[in-house]
Amino acid sequence: MKTYKLTAFEANGEKIVDEAIQAEHDERAKELAEKLLAEKNLLEKTHRFTSPSGKLLLFHS
DSSP, rough: EEEEEEEETTTOOOOOEEEEEEESHHHHHHHHHHHHHHHHOOSSSSSEEOOOOOOOOEOOO
């Protein structure tokens, strides 16, 4: 399992989510991150999701 990082921010820069997500591969990790963002109504907030190697998998500003 790999550890991915999801971070979301308010417009003023305040961090509102800072979570680690465990997954076997990038596609599964991306699915889990999108699900979490949807559950917390954060899809339209600024967010980024990165792989353990630093690859940007999701980004919204």
